Each structure stands twice: as C-alpha cells, then as structure tokens.
Amino acid sequence: MPQDRASAEELLGGVEIFLRKEVLPQLSGASIYQCRVAANILSIVQRELAQGDKADSAELQGLQSLLGREGEGGNSAAQLDDLNAELCDSIRSGKLDGQRAVVLNHVRKSLQNKLAIANPKYAGYRESLGE
Amino acid sequence: MSDQPDTPGLSDSDVAGILEKEAAAYFPAGKAANIEKMSGGASRETWSFDWQAADGSSTGLILRRDPGNTGSTGEEGWRGGKTTYSLDRTTEAELQRTVYKAGGLVAKVHFSLPEDHILGGCYVMDRIEGEVLAPRILRDEAYADARKTMARQCGEILAGLHSVDPVSLPKNLVQMPVKALIAYYRELLDGISAFYRDNTKVGRPEYHPAFELTFRWLEQNIPKNAPMDLVHGDFRNGNFVVGPQGIRAVLDWELGHVGDGMEDLGWLCVRAWRFGQHDKPVGGFGEREDLFAGYENAGGRKIEPKVVHFWEVLGTLKWGIICMFQAYKHLSGLIDSFEHMAIGRRACENEIDLLKLIEEA
Incomplete structure (x- = not known):
C-alpha cells in the first residue's frame, strides 16, 4: 500500500521552500551558506526522485548494448x-x-542524465547539450 | 566550522597568550595587540596580530598553525593519515623562506616553532594586506585593473618559482613526478570506491567511467622529458593576496613539491578556479596567451600548450576525485559535515568537462 499524500517529492519541496523563504532571510554569517547548501540538497533529492529511475534504466540499456550482455545479479542495481x-x-x-x-x-549520455539531477545549471552540462 | 576540533586543553586565549610569549622572544621589546582568530582555511588555523614595538612601530603578522597537533582533522587525511605530499608547518615555513630569499612573491617568515611545541608546528609571517576571496577579485570594480594584468603576472611569478635552485629547497620536500601523482589519485579513487562497497550501508562501489577514460588518456599522453622544478601545487585564485594593481603575495605552500612546473600552469586553468567566469580560462581573469607570454618573457622555459593542456586534464581529474573525497570524509566518519557530503555530487561536473578536454586534444 503506497504512502498517503503528500508524496516524498512534495514533502521535500515544502521543506525547501520553508528554508529559502522563511529561514534564510533570518540568518547571518556562515549559516547563510549552510542553509543554501541544505536547500540545494533538497532540490537534488527531489530531482532524483523524479528522474532517477529513468536515468538508471537508460544507463543500463546503454551498457547492455555497449557490452553485449544483460549483466549479472537479478536486479537492475546489481546489473x-x-x-x-x-x-x-x-x-x-x-x-x-x-x-x-x-x-x-554512452558515458556522455549517462553523465548528462546524472547532471540533470545533480546540477542542471552547471555550465559544462549546458555546453555538452550544445547550448 | 564544525569539523575542526580544537586542540584538547588549549583554548583561544591559551593560544593568544603563548603566541605573545613566543613573539616577545623573537621581536624587539614590545607587545602583541589585536590578536584575532580568522575564519577561512579548511584545515589550517590562521591568526592575525600586530607586534607593537617600544619605539612605536607596528608590524602586521599572521600565525599559521594546525588546530589539533595530535591526530588528523581529516582535512588532509586519506584513511585518516597524511596525504603523501602535504607538508608539515615547519617544512612549509622553510619552503616559504627559500622562495622569499629567491625573490619570490611570498610573505616573509619571521619564526617557526617545531611540531612538539605546545602550539604544534606553526610559523609567524608578515601579514600582506589585500583581498583573498576569489569571487570578489573576479567581480569587484576595485580589481578591474588587477584582473587585466594577473594572467601575465601569474606567468612571471611561476617562471621565477620554477627556476628556484633545487639545491636550496628543504631536504624533505617530496618528489612528485607525473606518474607518482597519477598513481596517488588512482589509489584514492579505488580506495574510496572499495570503502563504499565494504563499509557503508549502501554496500555498492562507485563507478566513474569518465575518470577511467581520463586515466587512460593521461597514460597515453605523458609529457616527455619533464623537468624537476619546485612546484607550488595549489597555485590558483583563492591563494593570491590581490591589491588594485595585481597579485601581492602567493599563499598556502603546503602542497609544495618537486615535479613538472607545468603542473602549476595547468592547475591555474582548471574550470573550478574560474568561479563562474568561464570565458576567462586563466583563473577566471585572463587568457592563456598572456599567461604563457608572461612565463616565457620572465625567463621560463618555452611553453608547449599541449603539455599545459595535459596538466589541465590531470588537474580537473584531481578536483573531481577530491569532490569524491569530501563526501567520503563525512561518510567514513572522519568529519561531520553535510556540506562536504553534498560536494560528492559535484564529481560529475568534472567528468563532463573531462570528456570535452580529452576529446579536444
């Protein structure tokens, strides 16, 4: 039975907005930076929840066609x-x-999918997409 | 920061008191004033103070020390131990003295204290006034003129550094020719991955095919007949004291070693040190042509751009593996810092850049 709403992504999104809108303006010194990092981490995890499975299965397919075998282990993580x-x-x-x-x-495609989660604003990622 | 344990039993006021006593033994009669622990510097503690002599003169000074003189803070540690080429404070002071004597742009060292001193190995040097924060140096109007000359100036500084007579260098300076450096980062990558597989709840190794492609490329492109120069080892924006006219001093000599001087030029061009100013390949402030011209005109060897490119590739690989290492430090319990954990997710930024760099070559 699945969990009730809010979903994991929705929960994280709520906390992220709380950090950015409510907490951050009240901070000073080193904790400003730490709060930004904390909010960024929550946005990484939201993107991972939304895109992670798709990225993993694309990477698995790429590896299978490159190496010509299914991969051992019985589940996709082990493969x-x-x-x-x-x-x-x-x-x-x-x-x-x-x-x-x-x-x-193959490596470029996998990395692009990884960066779409880890840091989609990264200049080197945008360049690799031809932007 | 939360990951810097203080020396057990040594409070800030203890440090200040001992520092004043040691300074009194070195400087002419007077007193220490404005003793202040400064922020910044991940693995080092930096203190600022003034020595006010009886004749009314005042000298601005810096104390550089390790926060805990027993055990590792984790910052420099691989498996908790020392990196193979990170200098202790005493040797770092000796190296700075050598460079100063050779006319290098470095703060004058006044005195150093040995490892077994109550403060731990540490040294006191002149405080050079200026800006150190790279983003300010790259964006503030006050440094607009400095930015125009810094690439050429970096070339000049490095030409001088690389021509320091090897005989004059501290005896225990490590030799790190290119193959030793590559082997060091190979071991770091494999060690971290094995640790994740064997010692963490996730229980999976970490794979980095782009790093593998880079290691392969490096093996096949190792520069021939590399010289053995004095190398700064961390020559980049962030380790420069900058004034409106340009660089006033080069800081942070703890990764100094003997190797191919082109390592310093390549490292200076690594993308991470451009702090977002991607159109300026040299440290976010300049062009390679100016860096190379500055180097050659100041008596440096003829530059082979391919060799500098090789070192930029190796530098980008190094930074990528250091990103992994930052996360490892938290995940292995060496430090407690969620910011470090997040840096692990930045390894892939270097990987995408590496694909481009090894394809360009």
Missing part, C-alpha cells in the same frame, strides 16, 4: 554495478581503445 565494473575495467586495460567514440557517447 548496473556488474556492467559498470566491466566498462571501467575494459577502459582501464585498453580493451575498449578501439571503440572510443561509442564509449564516449
């Missing part, structure tokens, strides 16, 4: 770890040197 371990080892050993363009493409 992701298994395939990412192979990807990293194969880059490290030079085994994927000949497929640089395909590898770069």
Whole structure:
C-alpha cells in the first residue's frame, strides 16, 4: 500500500521552500551558506526522485548494448554495478581503445542524465547539450 | 566550522597568550595587540596580530598553525593519515623562506616553532594586506585593473618559482613526478570506491567511467622529458593576496613539491578556479596567451600548450576525485559535515568537462 499524500517529492519541496523563504532571510554569517547548501540538497533529492529511475534504466540499456550482455545479479542495481565494473575495467586495460567514440557517447549520455539531477545549471552540462 | 576540533586543553586565549610569549622572544621589546582568530582555511588555523614595538612601530603578522597537533582533522587525511605530499608547518615555513630569499612573491617568515611545541608546528609571517576571496577579485570594480594584468603576472611569478635552485629547497620536500601523482589519485579513487562497497550501508562501489577514460588518456599522453622544478601545487585564485594593481603575495605552500612546473600552469586553468567566469580560462581573469607570454618573457622555459593542456586534464581529474573525497570524509566518519557530503555530487561536473578536454586534444 503506497504512502498517503503528500508524496516524498512534495514533502521535500515544502521543506525547501520553508528554508529559502522563511529561514534564510533570518540568518547571518556562515549559516547563510549552510542553509543554501541544505536547500540545494533538497532540490537534488527531489530531482532524483523524479528522474532517477529513468536515468538508471537508460544507463543500463546503454551498457547492455555497449557490452553485449544483460549483466549479472537479478536486479537492475546489481546489473548496473556488474556492467559498470566491466566498462571501467575494459577502459582501464585498453580493451575498449578501439571503440572510443561509442564509449564516449554512452558515458556522455549517462553523465548528462546524472547532471540533470545533480546540477542542471552547471555550465559544462549546458555546453555538452550544445547550448 | 564544525569539523575542526580544537586542540584538547588549549583554548583561544591559551593560544593568544603563548603566541605573545613566543613573539616577545623573537621581536624587539614590545607587545602583541589585536590578536584575532580568522575564519577561512579548511584545515589550517590562521591568526592575525600586530607586534607593537617600544619605539612605536607596528608590524602586521599572521600565525599559521594546525588546530589539533595530535591526530588528523581529516582535512588532509586519506584513511585518516597524511596525504603523501602535504607538508608539515615547519617544512612549509622553510619552503616559504627559500622562495622569499629567491625573490619570490611570498610573505616573509619571521619564526617557526617545531611540531612538539605546545602550539604544534606553526610559523609567524608578515601579514600582506589585500583581498583573498576569489569571487570578489573576479567581480569587484576595485580589481578591474588587477584582473587585466594577473594572467601575465601569474606567468612571471611561476617562471621565477620554477627556476628556484633545487639545491636550496628543504631536504624533505617530496618528489612528485607525473606518474607518482597519477598513481596517488588512482589509489584514492579505488580506495574510496572499495570503502563504499565494504563499509557503508549502501554496500555498492562507485563507478566513474569518465575518470577511467581520463586515466587512460593521461597514460597515453605523458609529457616527455619533464623537468624537476619546485612546484607550488595549489597555485590558483583563492591563494593570491590581490591589491588594485595585481597579485601581492602567493599563499598556502603546503602542497609544495618537486615535479613538472607545468603542473602549476595547468592547475591555474582548471574550470573550478574560474568561479563562474568561464570565458576567462586563466583563473577566471585572463587568457592563456598572456599567461604563457608572461612565463616565457620572465625567463621560463618555452611553453608547449599541449603539455599545459595535459596538466589541465590531470588537474580537473584531481578536483573531481577530491569532490569524491569530501563526501567520503563525512561518510567514513572522519568529519561531520553535510556540506562536504553534498560536494560528492559535484564529481560529475568534472567528468563532463573531462570528456570535452580529452576529446579536444
């Protein structure tokens, strides 16, 4: 049975607005910075709740087509770890040197999805989208 | 900050009292005034004071010390220990003295105290007045002229630094040629990932294919015949004292080592140090052409832009892994700081930049 409303995202959004609108104006000194970081963390988690599953399954599909296998482990988290371990080892050993363009493409797409959650305003991310 | 435990049993007023006594033993008759603990500096404690001599003259001074002289604050620690190339305060003071003698733009060191002193290893140097905060240096009108000259000036400063006679350097300065640096960050990345797999509730390692691609690229592009110069190790906006005419002093010598001087030029160009001024590749204030011209005209070696690019790539990788390390410090219990935890989510900013940097080359 799912939890009642408000949803996790809605709850976090409410707290974030409270921090930015109510708490922040009353602070001074180092706690201004800390409060901003706290509010930013809540917005990262909201984006992760909204987009995280989609980003993970896109990454899994990308890895499966790049490495030509499903990945061990029985659930998608374990498959992701298994395939990412192979990807990293194969880059490290030079085994994927000949497929640089395909590898770069996959890694770029995964990173774009990651940054859309972690920091969508980041200039390097906007540039990588061609903006 | 919450992650800086004070020395057990040593209050701020204890520190001030001992400092005054030590200063009295060094300076001509007089007294210490305006003793004040300053904020800033993540792993170091910085105190400001004036020595007012009996003849009426006053000298502005800085004390630089480690907050706890027993154990690590975590700031410099990998698995709680020291990094392989972070200097203790005594050696840092000695290095600053060497650079000062060679005519470098650095504060004069008056005296230093050994590691076993009650204050811990520490030293007292001239206080150079000016702005240190990078965003102000990059945006305030007062530094508009400074910004125009700083790239060239950085080249000049580095040319001088890299020509310091190796024989004059502190004996225990670490040699960090490029392969040793790469190996150091390789170990840090693998160690953090293994820690997450084995010691945290999530129980999963962390994978960074863009870092792997970068390590591979670095291996294949290692500069040939690299010299062994004195390297500052953290030469960037944020470690400069700046006045309206430009840089007055270079701070923070604790990552000083012997290696390829081009490391300093590449690090200065890393995107994180542009503080949002992305169109100015040199520290957010200048152009590479000016940096290189300043370096060569001041007697530095002929610059190979490809080599500086190599070091910018390695610098961006370093910063990305340091972002991971910040989160690790909280998650492993070395420190208690939710801000540090959040920095872990910034590793990927460096990864997306690295893809571009290794494709450009």
